[in-house]
Amino acid sequence: MSPRRSGTAAAQGTSGTPPGRAAGLTVEERQELGEWARARTDPGEHGAWRPPRDRADPVALLEAQNRARDPDLVPVRHGRMVASPFTFYRGTATVMAADLAATPTAGLEVQLCGDAHLSNFGAYGSPERQLVFDLNDFDETLPGPFEYDVKRLAASFTIAAQHSGFSPEHARRATITAAKAYRKAMARFAEMSTLDLWYSRMSEHDLAAGMKDARRQSLAKVAKDKKRHGKAQADEMAEAARRGQAALTKARTRTSLQALSKLTEVVDGRRRIISAPPSVIPLRELGTVYGLDADELSAAMDKQFADYRSTLSADRRRLLDRFEVVDIARKVVGVGSVGTRAFVVLLRGRDERDPLFLQVKEATRSVLEAHLSPSEFPTAGERVVQGQRLMQAASDIFLGWSEGIEPDRYYYWRQLRDMKASVAVDTMVPAGMEYYAGICGWSLARAHARSGDAVAIAAYLGTDKRFEKAMATFAADYADQNEQDYQAFVEAIDSGRIEATPGV
Numbered sequence: 001m002s003p004r005r006s007g008t009a010a011a012q013g014t015s016g017t018p019p020g021r022a023a024g025l026t027v028e029e030r031q032e033l034g035e036w037a038r039a040r041t042d043p044g045e046h047g048a049w050r051p052p053r054d055r056a057d058p059v060a061l062l063e064a065q066n067r068a069r070d071p072d073l074v075p076v077r078h079g080r081m082v083a084s085p086f087t088f089y090r091g092t093a094t095v096m097a098a099d100l101a102a103t104p105t106a107g108l109e110v111q112l113c114g115d116a117h118l119s120n121f122g123a124y125g126s127p128e129r130q131l132v133f134d135l136n137d138f139d140e141t142l143p144g145p146f147e148y149d150v151k152r153l154a155a156s157f158t159i160a161a162q163h164s165g166f167s168p169e170h171a172r173r174a175t176i177t178a179a180k181a182y183r184k185a186m187a188r189f190a191e192m193s194t195l196d197l198w199y200s201r202m203s204e205h206d207l208a209a210g211m212k213d214a215r216r217q218s219l220a221k222v223a224k225d226k227k228r229h230g231k232a233q234a235d236e237m238a239e240a241a242r243r244g245q246a247a248l249t250k251a252r253t254r255t256s257l258q259a260l261s262k263l264t265e266v267v268d269g270r271r272r273i274i275s276a277p278p279s280v281i282p283l284r285e286l287g288t289v290y291g292l293d294a295d296e297l298s299a300a301m302d303k304q305f306a307d308y309r310s311t312l313s314a315d316r317r318r319l320l321d322r323f324e325v326v327d328i329a330r331k332v333v334g335v336g337s338v339g340t341r342a343f344v345v346l347l348r349g350r351d352e353r354d355p356l357f358l359q360v361k362e363a364t365r366s367v368l369e370a371h372l373s374p375s376e377f378p379t380a381g382e383r384v385v386q387g388q389r390l391m392q393a394a395s396d397i398f399l400g401w402s403e404g405i406e407p408d409r410y411y412y413w414r415q416l417r418d419m420k421a422s423v424a425v426d427t428m429v430p431a432g433m434e435y436y437a438g439i440c441g442w443s444l445a446r447a448h449a450r451s452g453d454a455v456a457i458a459a460y461l462g463t464d465k466r467f468e469k470a471m472a473t474f475a476a477d478y479a480d481q482n483e484q485d486y487q488a489f490v491e492a493i494d495s496g497r498i499e500a501t502p503g504v
Contacts (some may be wrong), residue, residue: 027455034459038317042170043461045104046147047470049477052102053491056097058485059492065094068364069339072289072436076278077338079272080502082493085479085486086163086425089156090117091336093140094367095485096152099478101371105145106460110452111390113444114140114368115336116149116425121440123204123251124211125419126394131204131248134392136420139337139361141387142368146448146457151474152443154179157437158427158475159482170430174437179468181441183461190458197454201393201448202439204248211241214435240432243424251421256355262347263357264485273329273346279504280344282329289330301328304360304402305345308413311385311400320398323347323356332504333361340364341409344416357416358398360408375433379403381410391447 025033066074081091093115113120113135120137154175164423189197215237249501265274283301287293292300305325309317324347331344339364348355363380375383381401389395401412423436448457461467493500 011050030453030455031459033453034108034456034461037108037456037460038462041104041106043106043467044470046151046467047473049099049103049414049481051099051481056095056098059488059498061094061098062092062489068338070289070341072278073332075338075499075501076332076363076495076504077335077503078489078493078498080335081323082490082502083322084163085483086156086159088333088486088489089159089482090119091338092482092485093152093336094156096478097140097148097367097371099481100254101150103147103151105147106276106457108146108452108457108460109143109446110146110149110150110457111293111387111450112140112142112144112146112368113138113152113387113447114142114144114149114366115380116444118153118160119425121443122422123207123248124396124421125251126201127397128394129419131207131251131419131421132394132414133202133207133439134378134394135447136392136422138384138388138391139363140366140368141384141391142366142372143451144368144372146452147446148368148447150179150182150471151478153440154471154475155478155482157433158472158479160428161430163425163499163504164433166430166433168407170433172472172476174430174433175472177434178437178441179471180465182445183458183467185442185445186449186454187458187463188463189445189454194330196502197446197449199393202443202446207248207439208245209313210439211237211244211435214447215241229357236429236431237435240429240435243427243432247421247423250289251419254417254420256357256415256417257353260346260352260355260358263344269354270499271326273327273344275329279332280329282327286330301325301343301345301403303405304411307402308360308400308411311382311402312398316397323349331359333359337361338471341404342412343377356398358413359416360402360411360413362404362447363401363412364410379410381412384412393446408499 019264074322076093080429081088083364097114115137116135120135123131124136126132128471139477145323155176157178158171161174189200192200215234263273263280274280275282281289283297284294286297290297297395309320311435324348326348328343328345331342332338333342343360345358345360346355363384365380367381368374369375377383377386379401381403384400388399396414398417399412399414401410403410428436473500
């Protein structure tokens with residue numbers, strides 16, 4: 001076997017081969033592929049970040065994105081991003097995609113999330129009605145080098161730790177934990193059978209057991225070291241475990257029925273979505289925004305709903321047919337995606353106490369497509385859905401896609417609230433962030449192992465600490481870069497170059 005030829009096939013997905021394992025290679029040959037990649041690009045090389053002289057203006061990159069967004073929401077996007085360097089980082093996937101294009105890679109591809117920062121992980125309900133923890137945002141998903149996602153994740157922990165006022169040591173520990181968990185998990189996945197790997201998931205039970213084990217380890221360290229800081233860490237872990245369990249308990253209440261009481265009202269005997277512009281604008285008021293009358297808007301949504309329905313499997317179409325559409329509204333969500341079109345659809349089942357809320361989000365071209373190969377799918381909506389199905393251990397039963405009535409407008413559909421829970425960065429303690437970094441690293445490795453070659457990636461990462469140390473170095477440097485970009489963003493707002501509406 002020629003390692004160089006096989007490495008190219010696996011990395012580039014030539015001749016119709018998808019990213020990941022090269023067809024026909026044995027386990028030993030896949031290990032050799034990873035070792036060859038390690039010899040070509042040492043894991044320690046990932047630690048260097050120096051902006052190139054011709055680095056694009058980050059504000060200009062954001063302005064370019066804004067041109068395809070709803071103009072009335074662009075200031076809202078800026079207002080959410082300017083809140084802190086961390087919220088700014090959340091909205092700058094396009095900036096980091098351009099930066100990562102200039103960094104070294106091993107040549108091993110996976111299905112990328114494309115925006116794998118720590119706030120894009122969380123718990124949600126599986127089709128079996130069990131809570132699972134996983135990635136939950138795939139707007140930028142695309143095949144590419146596995147390092148891109150790991151670097152995005154690592155930098156997010158360093159920036160979030162700084163945002164929370166943690167010490168440099170705590171920031172570094174959380175960042176290293178994320179990368180180390182990724183490396184160790186990939187080694188375990190490399191040893192699994194194909195189906196065992198595919199069925200792997202992090203359940204609510206796994207989360208609870210992990211938090212309990214982390215607290216036990218903290219207490220054991222206290223008993224061994226007999227140091228005051230150890231006791232403080234154990235107390236922090238106990239508090240983090242309590243908050244984590246409370247979040248999981250609350251997640252079970254986050255359903256369409258709960259959303260019904262928060263998002264709707266009854267007027268003249270009819271249920272409708274409450275108007276709260278600019279965050280929520282019902283269909284009955286959207287004509288002035290898009291220059292269409294109510295009948296035209298309704299007809300457009302009917303067509304999209306029919307297109308979306310056709311992308312579901314036959315059994316799920318039958319299930320969806322048990323519901324009827326009651327109302328629709330534009331609803332602003334997230335940070336980086338603000339300005340892209342997003343809607344919420346209220347449907348009714350057997351009666352008013354049997355609601356279903358669907359979220360419809362615009363899918364645009366992935367920020368990675370400017371630097372990697374374009375998507376194989378004909379529409380951006382299908383790209384998002386197929387990437388999500390490939391990476392997630394369990395996906396929403398109502399996940400599908402549609403085309404808009406305007407050229408080059410595409411959407412994907414999913415449940416608005418499906419027992420979802422996310423981390424509150426502002427209230428995290430150092431021990432809790434370190435634990436959370438570990439489960440994020442594990443989850444990212446599992447998502448990558450489903451689409452990529454876990455054997456080759458594990459062989460590339462090796463058993464030493466070079467990779468996680470390099471990720472921590474990169475993250476610290478990139479956090480500095482993010483701070484500089486944030487200050488340039490603030491100056492652009494202060495100078496009037498761009499407009500920001502905070503507090504929405």
